[in-house]
Amino acid sequence: MNPTLNAWIDGIGFLAPGLPDWPTARAVLRGEQALGAAPSQLPAPAILPPAERRRASRVVKLTLAIGLEAAAHAAADVATLTTVFAASGADGHNCHALCEQLATDDRQISPTRFHNSVHNAAAGYWGIATHAMAPCQVICAYDASFGAGLLDALGQLLVDGQPVLLIAYDSEYPAPLHAKRDTPDCGGVALLLSPQQSERSQCMITVTPTDEPAEHLADAALESLRTSIPALRSLPMLQTLARGEAGRVCLDYLPPMQLAVEVQPC
């Protein structure tokens, strides 16, 4: 017997190659604007003090950008929010630098590089930036990371009765790791999920397991984003939401388990 896992989406943050924010992504998903080929633009995080802002890595910029966009969209106070971070890997550039140095005779790695190597580095900086002392989850499920993050976010929301900010994101590895894991660029989506409907609610989602194949996107460039950046396995759901349609879409999770999402606009 499977339970009904549902929530309202009150805010969305988005960033991907050629799609600098949710309003742009929404317009492209609605077919009102073409997806231009451009690398992801990662804004300098104004929320960090100047020194940290300059040192902020790409994943820190990415997660602050989409997380803050979703929270602002929902008019939520980031300092109080429970968060779930889901990422298919850690900071690839930092990982490469560490492995490269550890393969030499000089293994005295930088302490900053070391603490930035943890999978929860972006989540740690989020806490420092937002002062949020609420629970913060950090998940990895390789290509299934979005689905895993969504399942735990819904779990927290339904068990604790509190809003949860889901921040699903991925970043690229440089060469030579890039040949082994070819995520092309930074990209991610943040969803402010709420257990109750409010005037901010964009839609209600109901998630159930299924073994059906995932929805593909008709636009080849969008479909390529869906398949190459794990967090963007969420795109079929976001397209239904962007179009203001009611509908059921299937998202890739962990074969043979997939996630069916019923989207009901508010």
Added chain:
Amino acid sequence: MTPLLLSSFTATTALGCGLAATRAALASGGSGLQPCRFESVDLPTWIGEVPGVDTQVLPPALAAYDCRNNRLTQMGLEADGFADQVRAAVARYGPARVGVFLGTSTAGILQTELAYRRRDPDSGALPDDFIYRTTHNSFSLAEFTRDYFGLTGMAMAISTACSSSAKVFAAAARQLALGSIDAAIVGGVDSLCLTTLYGFASLQLTSTQACRPYDAGRDGISIGEGAAFALLERADRAQRGDILLLGTGESSDAYHMSSPHPEGLGARLAMEAALRSAGLSSDEIDYINLHGTATPANDAAEGKAVAALFGRRVPGSSTKGATGHTLGAAGAVEAVICALAIGDSLLPGSPGTENLDPAIAIDYLLQARPGKVRYALSNSFGFGGSNCSLIFGAAA
């Protein structure tokens, strides 16, 4: 929360493979720590290495997962008949209804470190036999475990540094509460690698001797490795005396990437949340397995938080002087130690610690002693300010 049954549990650390070795060491005050001779590592530090990891052979169909971390995963799963209990649960509920929730900090990154020594001299390419997904990636141990048992349902890795495999209990408990699964394999696996050994050394957080938690002269951690697992099911299957998960509490420091909040504020929030979740007062806890890494900052901060909540009323100890700090596996290793404390009526001591820090006002146990443990609390805190406390008890 609704209590959950730990229908089977096991731990493999430097103390040995499985519960018997763990039990014997906890009772006698034994330690698995030794001077570091791991791989080509040249550091003046002690480690808790699991003997025999590299003799493990993975099933041929799962050969792509072969690396030290997954060998340790398999070694841990096969200890104490745990794998058989999982197979029985799969037979009971079906392969889609048994979830996998495993914690790690570095998974099989050692495999990548070694591959970087074998790059093509011309192109710089990594060797063909290096597979990122099934060894390096943080999910690799969870995907290996899912495939090992032929499971088809929910799986995730949680990677919040040293709180990872405590937080898996909370994540699995949520899905069991919602009814999206009927059982969960929870646990953690972390294995020795150069990143953590040289990394903690770079932060000057490794001791040159065996670590001494809560000692006045403590000067850092001893890195260990481990694999610990529990099978969580609903408590209606519980028999008298069986171990139950009663409460979970999670919080964030929101303070610093590699230093704890100096007053232990996040730690206190996690312990308070766990007590609320279990419906218990601080006076009802009989034993605290402290995070107790033996760094000056960690033990001072945790000590303040424990003193504020429990005063000197509740005995506690860190068992990292026995196992070393098993990082992403520590939460699960110490959950199993709490289960043994309850089941064996034994409060573990703190091998290595001699002169207690007089500035920390808690009831710290140097030696193991017999005693009834109805409720045990376990603390796990990690880099990035990630905190998790768990409470265990016995079924009446």
